[in-house]
Structures are given as C-alpha cells and as structure tokens.
Amino acid sequence: MKILVCITHVPDTTTKISFTDNNTKLNKAGVQFITGPYDDYALSRAIELKEASGGTVTVLNVGLAETEPTIRKALAVGADDAIRVNAEPTDAFFVATQIASIAKQNTYDLILMGRESIDFNSGQVHGLVGEMLGIPSVSPVMKLDIEGTTAKLSREIEGGKEQLEVSLPLVAGCQEPIAEWKIPNMRGIMTARTKPLKVVEPTGKEELTTVTKYELPAPKGACKMIPAEEAEKLITLLRTEAKVL
Amino acid sequence: MSILAFVEIAEGAIKKTSQEAVGYAAEVARMRNTTATAVVLGEIASAELENLGRIGAAKVLQAADSRLNEGNIQAYANVLAQAVEKENAEVVVLAKSSLGDAVAARLAAKIKASLASNAVELPDTSNGFIVKRSIYTGKAFAYTEMNSDKKIIAIKKNVYTPAETENKASVEAFSPTLQEADFNVKIKETVKATGDILLPEADIVVSGGRGLKGPENWGIIEELAGALGAATACSKPVSDLDWRPHHEHVGQTGIKISPNLYIAVGISGAIQHLAGVNSSRVIVAINKDADAPFFKAADYGIVGDAFDVVPRLTKAVKELK
Ligand SMILES: Cc1cc2nc3c(=O)[nH]c(=O)nc-3n(C[C@H](O)[C@H](O)[C@H](O)COP(=O)(O)OP(=O)(O)OC[C@H]3O[C@@H](n4cnc5c(N)ncnc54)[C@H](O)[C@@H]3O)c2cc1C
Numbered sequence: 001m002k003i004l005v006c007i008t009h010v011p012d013t014t015t016k017i018s019f020t021d022n023n024t025k026l027n028k029a030g031v032q033f034i035t036g037p038y039d040d041y042a043l044s045r046a047i048e049l050k051e052a053s054g055g056t057v058t059v060l061n062v063g064l065a066e067t068e069p070t071i072r073k074a075l076a077v078g079a080d081d082a083i084r085v086n087a088e089p090t091d092a093f094f095v096a097t098q099i100a101s102i103a104k105q106n107t108y109d110l111i112l113m114g115r116e117s118i119d120f121n122s123g124q125v126h127g128l129v130g131e132m133l134g135i136p137s138v139s140p141v142m143k144l145d146i147e148g149t150t151a152k153l154s155r156e157i158e159g160g161k162e163q164l165e166v167s168l169p170l171v172a173g174c175q176e177p178i179a180e181w182k183i184p185n186m187r188g189i190m191t192a193r194t195k196p197l198k199v200v201e202p203t204g205k206e207e208l209t210t211v212t213k214y215e216l217p218a219p220k221g222a223c224k225m226i227p228a229e230e231a232e233k234l235i236t237l238l239r240t241e242a243k244v245l
Numbered sequence: 246m247s248i249l250a251f252v253e254i255a256e257g258a259i260k261k262t263s264q265e266a267v268g269y270a271a272e273v274a275r276m277r278n279t280t281a282t283a284v285v286l287g288e289i290a291s292a293e294l295e296n297l298g299r300i301g302a303a304k305v306l307q308a309a310d311s312r313l314n315e316g317n318i319q320a321y322a323n324v325l326a327q328a329v330e331k332e333n334a335e336v337v338v339l340a341k342s343s344l345g346d347a348v349a350a351r352l353a354a355k356i357k358a359s360l361a362s363n364a365v366e367l368p369d370t371s372n373g374f375i376v377k378r379s380i381y382t383g384k385a386f387a388y389t390e391m392n393s394d395k396k397i398i399a400i401k402k403n404v405y406t407p408a409e410t411e412n413k414a415s416v417e418a419f420s421p422t423l424q425e426a427d428f429n430v431k432i433k434e435t436v437k438a439t440g441d442i443l444l445p446e447a448d449i450v451v452s453g454g455r456g457l458k459g460p461e462n463w464g465i466i467e468e469l470a471g472a473l474g475a476a477t478a479c480s481k482p483v484s485d486l487d488w489r490p491h492h493e494h495v496g497q498t499g500i501k502i503s504p505n506l507y508i509a510v511g512i513s514g515a516i517q518h519l520a521g522v523n524s525s526r527v528i529v530a531i532n533k534d535a536d537a538p539f540f541k542a543a544d545y546g547i548v549g550d551a552f553d554v555v556p557r558l559t560k561a562v563k564e565l566k
Contacts, residue, residue, distance in 0.1 A: 158255070162432050244506040
C-alpha cells in the first residue's frame with residue numbers, strides 16, 4: 001500500500017503568539033516549531049499500517065526550507081521518503097492544489113493528514129484534496145483499519161461516533177486516539193539523514209484568501225476570587241454580575 | 246444573488262448552532278440587499294422549518310430525501326453545491342461541527358469558494374469582503390479577505406444571536422440529483438448518547454480534570470451540570486485514562502468550545518487545555534492550588550477542594566431555581 005502523509009510545520013502548542021510588521025506577520029523569534037499534533041497522529045497510524053502489512057509512507061509538506069527539520073523528524077519515525085513543495089502555505093486552497101497535484105502524479109491508496117492544522121485551524125485541506133481528486137474524504141477520523149482494499153473507520157461526531165466503510169483510495173483527516181505518537185530513536189535519526197527528500201516547485205499561484213491583519217485577544221481582566229467558605233456566592237455573582245445564569 | 250445557511254438537525258430538531266448560522270446569514274443578506282435561504286437535508290417536520298423564518302430565513306429549501314437523513318459528507322457537499330447553483334448564492338454560512346467542517350471543505354472545492362472557518366464576527370464589506378476569524382486555537386485572530394466570487398463562512402458558537410420576529414419562512418421542496426458515488430462511504434453504525442446536551446451546542450459547560458481522582462467521582466460534576474442544564478466536558482488526561490468518553494475532551498487536541506459559561510473543576514489550566522476553552526464568555530476555575538495557571542485565564546475563581554465546593558454550588562443552584 002502506498003500512503004501519503006501531509007504534515008504541517010507549526011508553532012509548539014505552548015507558544016505565546018505575537019505578531020510583527022504592523023501585525024501582518026507571525027513573530028517567529030524564539031518560537032519552536034513542531035509537526036502539527038494531529039498530523040503526528042496521521043503519521044503514526046501510517047507507520048503502524050506499513051509495519052503491519054508493508055508498503056511505503058511518503059511525507060509531504062508545503063513549506064519553505066525552514067520546515068526541513070520537521071520533515072526529517074517524520075523520516076526519523078519511519079517514513080520512507082519526503083517531498084517538500086517549496087512555497088509558503090498561506091491559503092488552504094493553494095495548499096490543497098499542491099497536494100492534489102503530487103497525488104495525481106503518484107496515485108496513493110491512502111492520503112492521511114491531521115483533522116486541522118493548529119495554526120489556522122481551518123480543517124479544510126482533506127476535503128479540498130478529496131474533492132480535487134474525486135475520491136472520498138472523511139474527517140475527523142479516530143480509528144482506521146485496512147482490510148484488503150476496504151478502509152474501516154470511526155469518525156467522531158458530536159456526542160458519539162460513526163462506524164464507516166469505504167473502498168480505497170481515501171483521504172482521511174486524523175485525530176486521536178487513532179495511534180500513539182511515535183518518538184524517533186537514535187537509529188531512526190541517523191537513517192533519516194540519508195532518506196530522499198525531494199524539493200519541487202509549486203503548481204500555480206492561485207490563492208482564494210489573504211490575511212490582511214492579525215490581532216491578539218483583549219487581555220483578560222483579573223480573576224475575582226471567592227473564598228471557599230462562601231462558595232455559594234459564586235452562583236449569585238454568575239446571575240447578577242456576569243448574567244450567565 | 247442570495248445567502249444560504251446550511252442547517253443541521255439533531256434528534257429531530259434544528260441545532261441551536263445552526264439557528265445562529267441562519268441568523269448570521271440573514272444579517273449578511275441584509276448587508277448584500279438580498280434574502281437568506283436555509284437549506285435543510287433529510288426528513289423533518291415542516292412546522293419546525295417554517296419557524297426558521299422567525300430568525301431571518303425568507304425561504305427554506307428542503308431536500309426531504311431519506312438518503313439524506315444521515316450526514317454523509319460527499320452527498321451533502323454535492324447537494325449543497327446544487328443549492329448554491331439553484332439560488333445563485335454568493336455566500337454559504339454554516340455552524341462549525343464535525344459534519345459541517347467536512348462538508349464545507351468539499352463544497353469549497355466544488356464551487357471554488359474561499360472558506361473562512363471559525364468566524365467570530367459579521368463580515369466587513371465596507372471595502373471588499375473581510376472576515377475576522379479565530380486562529381492559533383483561540384490565541385489570535387486573522388482578518389481574512391475572501392477573494393473569490395463565492396464564499397463560505399463557518400461560524401463559531403455564540404458569535405451571533407438571532408433576533409426573533411413573527412415571520413414565517415416559505416418552505417420549498419428541493420430534489421437534487423444524487424449519484425451512487427455520493428454514498429461510497431457507508432455509514433454502518435452510529436453510536437450516540439441520546440438526551441444529553443451536546444457539548445458544542447451547550448450554553449453552559451461543567452468540566453472535570455485529573456483533580457477529580459477517578460471516574461467514580463464524576464457524580465459531583467454531573468449533578469452540578471444537571472442543575473445548571475449544562476453539558477459535561479473533561480481534560481485530555483481524563484479521556485486518555487478512559488474516565489470519560491473521548492468526545493468530551495476539550496482543548497488543543499480535542500473539541501473547541503465557546504459557551505457562555507465554562508466551569509473548570511480540578512483542571513490545572515495547561516495552555517493546551519485553555520486553547521480549547523479560551524473563547525468562552527465567562528470562565529470559572531475551581532482548584533485547590535492557589536497557583537494553578539487556570540486562575541490567570543478565569544473570570545471567577547475558588548481556591549478549594551472540589552469535593553467540598555462543587556456539591557455546595559449544586560445546592561445553591563437548586564435553591565435559586
Ligand atoms: C501536544 C499536546 C496537546 C494537548 N492537548 C490537550 C487538550 O486538548 N486538552 C487538554 O486538556 N490537555 C491537553 N494536553 C495536556 C495538557 O498539557 C495538560 O497535561 C492537561 O490539560 C492536564 O490535565 P488536568 O488539568 O486535568 O490534570 P493536572 O495537570 O494533573 O491537574 C489537576 C489539577 O487538579 C487540581 N486538584 C487536585 N485535587 C483537587 C481537588 N480535590 N479539588 C480541586 N482541585 C484539585 C490540582 O491542583 C491540579 O491543578 C496536551 C498536551 C500536549 C503536549
């Protein structure tokens with residue numbers, strides 16, 4: 001089975017976000033970048049599927065050269081090779097176009113990615129790619145098994161889940177608990193250095209959205225503390241002051 | 246030109262979040278000098294549909310096809326694309342949900358629309374079409390210019406409260422063309438808690454963390470939630486430990502919620518947890534550790550033992566009612 005895993009390169013979940021250039025650019029100073037946590041689930045499941053029944057795992061990232069350490073990390077946990085589309089991923093439609101173009105050239109059985117990136121949180125790319133390729137897309141997927149050419153999935157819905165079945169090929173947006181996150185070992189890190197990482201130029205330039213300005217939320221006011229002995233007072237305050245009851 | 250709202254049904258009723266989407270669509274329609282049409286897929290009683298007029302829909306398109314009773318991503322995207330065409334829609338508005346998100350993405354590719362997800366305000370149409378949306382999991386906002394003719398806006402909960410009128414919507418039957426391929430993904434089984442208030446729909450959420458020590462202690466959370474008419478949620482370790490089901494887990498890797506009131510009990514307030522709840526209107530933290538980071542993100546705080554404080558709050562709520 002040929003699996004393509006699309007990964008994002010995003011600020012660590014503990015990052016304090018700030019902007020520069022008159023609020024038009026993320027301030028990257030001191031920010032540690034990681035593989036998107038949802039993408040990590042997708043990658044881990046892909047490696048598990050490969051370990052169980054063979055095949056190859058290719059990692060794909062749309063990003064500038066700065067993302068290569070993140071790509072190498074995916075190779076270190078067990079992906080066979082990688083492709084980087086050399087462009088800034090600023091619009092979901094643009095990114096999906098790149099992924100679909102790579103997928104058309106290589107015909108994968110399974111295209112996995114996170115349910116959403118943790119920078120823009122749009123959760124669009126899996127659906128866009130599925131539609132561009134004319135194949136099914138399912139998200140958010142919390143369980144994925146392959147039997148022959150059939151995928152058996154469980155998709156999270158509000159208050160529960162759906163059990164789904166579909167023939168491959170398929171695009172899936174993944175989330176926990178689809179797999180345990182994999183941590184690269186020493187041998188993996190060594191071999192990752194020599195695994196192929198192909199850099200290709202993007203197809204087309206079309207973007208459907210442009211961010212004109214970023215903004216931080218207004219700072220929270222101080223927390224009003226209520227002594228535990230008078231805990232009941234909270235309920236009165238929620239009604240009369242906060243007006244939420 | 247018109248503005249469409251995609252309406253989701255849960256247990257035979259129109260979802261609250263979808264009602265917000267209809268109200269939002271009606272407001273966008275006013276800005277564009279046109280009217281809003283609500284699109285409902287599957288079979289639902291017509292009285293319910295007429296009522297969409299009260300929150301601003303001029304018309305309701307209903308595809309009362311039993312094959313659409315279940316939320317099938319591809320089929321829904323296909324039907325919505327046909328509704329967009331039929332109504333010559335410029336904008337499609339929907340509420341964020343596990344189905345809405347997946348459908349909106351495919352629809353965007355089908356009709357080549359720009360999509361702004363997690364919208365937190367009405368669009369600014371004074372110069373172009375700019376939507377303010379929440380990014381970095383609630384840690385920032387991006388003003389996003391939508392450059393295509395067709396646009397899709399997925400709104401966060403609590404972004405828009407529709408004003409109620411006496412109007413009734415005209416309900417029009419709609420028979421889209423469905424293809425067999427739309428149903429390639431077979432829904433074999435749906436497992437769903439019934440009767441519970443769904444977390445993303447809830448106005449009040451009571452949430453428990455590892456400080457509750459074990460699943461056997463969840464009674465105090467459920468009782469407070471019951472008294473408040475609230476949904477229950479939990480932190481990630483709690484669902485990882487299987488104390489609570491996965492769909493209750495909120496945060497960076499879980500569900501993102503924005504209720505009117507979020508009450509966190511025995512949750513430390515790690516940045517990844519806050520990411521999922523920081524757009525709640527009012528946050529209450531109850532923690533025995535006065536230095537718990539949650540107090541920095543909360544509006545009201547009680548330093549105390551959950552097992553003492555929470556039952557007393559439940560009692561106070563009951564006495565109030
Ligand atoms: C990539 C990544 C993603 C993550 N995503 C999420 C996510 O989506 N959601 C999430 O929640 N976490 C997430 N986490 C985990 C997060 O960092 C924290 O570990 C987690 O939120 C802690 O859960 P907790 O507060 O329940 O437990 P703890 O940190 O163990 O805190 C328990 C709290 O309970 C208090 N307490 C103990 N006993 C009592 C008592 N009797 N009465 C009152 N208070 C008491 C303690 O003082 C403490 O503050 C993520 C982590 C990573 C690395």
